[in-house]
Amino acid sequence: xxxxxxxxxxxxxxxxxxxxxxxxxxxxxxxxxxxxxxxxxxxxxxxxxxxxxxxxxxxxxxxxxxxxxxxxxxxxxxxxxxxxxxxxxxxxxxxxxxxxxxxxxxxxxxxxxxxxxxxxxxxxxxxxxxxxxxxxxxxxxxxxxxxxxxxxxxxxxxxxxxxxxxxxxxxxxxxxxxxxxxxxxxxxxxxxxxxxxxxxxxxxxxxxxxxxxxxxxxxxxxxxxxxxxxxxxxxxxxxxxxxxxxxxxxxxxxxxxxxxxxxxxxxxxxxxxxxxxxxxxxxxxxxxxxxxxxxxxxxxxxxxxxxxxxxxxxxxxxxxxxxxxxxxxxxxx
Amino acid sequence: xxxxxxxxxxxxxxxxxxxxxxxxxxxxxxxxxxxxxxxxxxxxxxxxxxxxxxxxxxxxxxxxxxxxxxxxxxxxxxxxxxxxxxxxxxxxxxxxxxxxxxxxxxxxxxxxxxxxxxxxxxxxxxxxxxxxxxxxxxxxxxxxxxxxxxxxxxxxxxxxxxxxxxxxxxxxxxxxxxxxxxxxxxxxxxxxxxxxxxxxxxxxxxxxxxxxxxxxxxxxxxxxxxxxxxxxxxxxxxxxxxxxxxxxxxxxxxxxxxxxxxxxxxxxxxxxxxxxxxxxxxxxxxxxxxxxxxxxxxxxxxxxxxxxxxxxxxxxxxxxxxxxxxxxxxxxx
Numbered sequence: 001x002x003x004x005x006x007x008x009x010x011x012x013x014x015x016x017x018x019x020x021x022x023x024x025x026x027x028x029x030x031x032x033x034x035x036x037x038x039x040x041x042x043x044x045x046x047x048x049x050x051x052x053x054x055x056x057x058x059x060x061x062x063x064x065x066x067x068x069x070x071x072x073x074x075x076x077x078x079x080x081x082x083x084x085x086x087x088x089x090x091x092x093x094x095x096x097x098x099x100x101x102x103x104x105x106x107x108x109x110x111x112x113x114x115x116x117x118x119x120x121x122x123x124x125x126x127x128x129x130x131x132x133x134x135x136x137x138x139x140x141x142x143x144x145x146x147x148x149x150x151x152x153x154x155x156x157x158x159x160x161x162x163x164x165x166x167x168x169x170x171x172x173x174x175x176x177x178x179x180x181x182x183x184x185x186x187x188x189x190x191x192x193x194x195x196x197x198x199x200x201x202x203x204x205x206x207x208x209x210x211x212x213x214x215x216x217x218x219x220x221x222x223x224x225x226x227x228x229x230x231x232x233x234x235x236x237x238x239x240x241x242x243x244x245x246x247x248x249x250x251x252x253x254x255x256x257x258x259x260x261x262x263x264x265x266x267x268x269x270x271x272x273x274x275x276x277x278x279x280x281x282x283x284x285x286x287x288x289x290x291x292x293x294x295x296x297x298x299x300x301x302x303x304x305x306x307x308x309x310x311x312x313x314x315x316x317x318x319x320x321x322x323x324x325x326x327x328x329x330x331x332x333x
Numbered sequence: 334x335x336x337x338x339x340x341x342x343x344x345x346x347x348x349x350x351x352x353x354x355x356x357x358x359x360x361x362x363x364x365x366x367x368x369x370x371x372x373x374x375x376x377x378x379x380x381x382x383x384x385x386x387x388x389x390x391x392x393x394x395x396x397x398x399x400x401x402x403x404x405x406x407x408x409x410x411x412x413x414x415x416x417x418x419x420x421x422x423x424x425x426x427x428x429x430x431x432x433x434x435x436x437x438x439x440x441x442x443x444x445x446x447x448x449x450x451x452x453x454x455x456x457x458x459x460x461x462x463x464x465x466x467x468x469x470x471x472x473x474x475x476x477x478x479x480x481x482x483x484x485x486x487x488x489x490x491x492x493x494x495x496x497x498x499x500x501x502x503x504x505x506x507x508x509x510x511x512x513x514x515x516x517x518x519x520x521x522x523x524x525x526x527x528x529x530x531x532x533x534x535x536x537x538x539x540x541x542x543x544x545x546x547x548x549x550x551x552x553x554x555x556x557x558x559x560x561x562x563x564x565x566x567x568x569x570x571x572x573x574x575x576x577x578x579x580x581x582x583x584x585x586x587x588x589x590x591x592x593x594x595x596x597x598x599x600x601x602x603x604x605x606x607x608x609x610x611x612x613x614x615x616x617x618x619x620x621x622x623x624x625x626x627x628x629x630x631x632x633x634x635x636x637x638x639x640x641x642x643x644x645x646x647x648x649x650x651x652x653x654x655x656x657x658x659x660x661x662x663x664x665x666x
Contacts (some may be wrong), residue, residue, distance in 0.1 A: 036579070062539055139581055183541070196585045204394055205584030209541075217581055219574040219600055226603045228581050235582075241552040248472055248550055248561050249568075250583060252529045252540030267552055270559045 067174035070188035189239035243268035405522035423466035520571035576601035
């Protein structure tokens with residue numbers, strides 16, 4: 001069989017089946033968890049205007065770059081960043097190998113079950129916890145650790161796997177954009193190596209389309225075997241003004257659409273929405289204290305304060321989770 | 334994610350990719366500038382084995398990552414790296430704004446036309462030249478400068494545009510791999526912002542699939558307009574042991590095929606060809622002093638010494654440019 005014939009069998013048949021069951025990628029059908037309203041309409045309007053050949057705002061496919069924050073934008077971030085919950089679990093798992101932690105903060109408080117006291121040390125305490133759990137192993141070993149954790153650990157409030165706490169409307173939005181020729185990237189303050197483990201399965205975003213914070217890695221030969229070791233030295237913090245820098249470094253062109261939920265995303269939205277061509281910026285506003293969490297200007301996690309003002313000034317779309325989403329998580333009835 | 338969205342992602346994209354390429358992706362036809370022989374056969378054997386469903390060595394499409402060095406692998410690098418020739422041209426263009434350069438090396442010698450004396454200062458002199466020409470402007474301004482230069486500057490020996498000095502057999506190889514589901518990346522010691530200007534047109538490799546050396550950039554608001562400024566501080570050197578690190582940082586998974594031409598690519602090939610699954614490593618050996626240049630173990634540019642030994646030890650493919658390529662450049666009769 002020729003390559004062509006093989007490819008035809010592989011791709012055309014499923015395509016015809018697909019066309020038979022679902023003839024279109026129209027926004028209204030694909031964005032099923034979005035209520036009718038200005039937020040949904042603004043998305044559909046933008047996507048149709050840039051993807052319709054002959055439209056004044058038409059953008060060629062290679063330039064259809066969309067960037068998404070992760071924590072609080074694609075999945076939950078309360079009562080604390082999920083990656084921090086991973087790190088806390090790892091501290092407990094590693095404690096037998098670190099007897100010195102019994103007398104050393106923030107580890108001592110953590111091991112006594114007092115998370116609040118442990119985190120009272122602020123950013124330096126958090127960095128110590130992250131570094132102790134994210135370095136000193138090969139990249140392959142770290143992948144395996146995260147992979148095991150993400151497959152089994154449960155969220156303290158919902159009792160669900162963390163991957164189940166991806167926002168259903170945002171998954172639909174990712175798919176809708178890709179169905180219209182967009183390349184979707186995650187640009188997050190979270191750890192790049194952490195997110196890559198599950199991003200393809202959960203979000204359909206492959207590892208090479210993840211931008212995030214990172215520690216330095218070093219190439220070593222050990223007994224003739226090449227390894228990449230994760231060190232405790234910070235390489236890059238992909239947050240606030242770091243986000244446009246990370247976008248430039250990894251993607252190398254300015255996105256035309258950006259999605260965030262906090263002041264940490266503000267510069268990413270500013271950078272995206274000051275581009276010369278058509279562009280679209282959106283903030284997810286956490287307004288649903290029942291199905292999810294309600295927080296904004298005063299929150300220590302995912303604070304959305306300057307961003308709300310900028311959105312109003314600039315005419316960016318603000319999603320009211322309570323009003324605009326008929327479903328937050330896929331596991332809801 | 335809905336069934337529809339998942340299906341669209343899975344089937345529509347490959348279909349469009351398939352339609353975008355020629356109807357047949359047979360190696361023998363596509364690799365027209367490659368002579369029959371072990372080098373060509375080894376490539377075709379590998380590609381067919383990983384892309385044939387049911388083959389013991391089958392690799393799913395998302396994992397078909399191929400990485401290419403640029404200078405000396407995809408285009409020429411003699412009599413010196415083309416990016417250095419760009420920097421030398423820029424020094425001349427910028428000289429009127431820098432009267433102090435008349436008495437300051439390496440600029441003084443350069444401006445007198447004595448390139449050899451200017452570069453006698455070695456790496457520090459080269460860094461001074463690169464920094465003076467690659468920083469102090471926005472990323473958009475730098476793009477424009479490179480864009481203007483690459484569209485007009487001519488190679489000192491061939492009199493051709495630098496983009497015409499891409500190796501025709503390697504362009505065919507890039508296409509052949511992509512036609513078989515590979516995602517092709519450039520992983521080069523050259524400047525990431527420099528290469529991105531022409532990589533999509535010349536190689537079909539989009540900006541987000543370029544890994545390279547870089548200076549730091551910073552995000553600034555100037556009169557309410559967000560800018561990314563290029564600073565003279567080094568961010569990352571993507572050479573030697575830096576190449577596997579750059580691959581991990583940008584791509585986040587281990588390639589299954591790697592192509593280089595110098596000792597600077599050795600660690601990239603080692604990393605790729607020590608992966609757990611099928612893998613393929615290839616060195617381009619510059620053996621053709623008539624159509625191109627002949628150099629290897631003793632060359633200061635593109636030295637291939639340890640790499641030749643490693644290739645022999647490891648059974649990697651070595652391309653003898655004189656013997657294996659019936660055409661080097663597209664402009665040849």
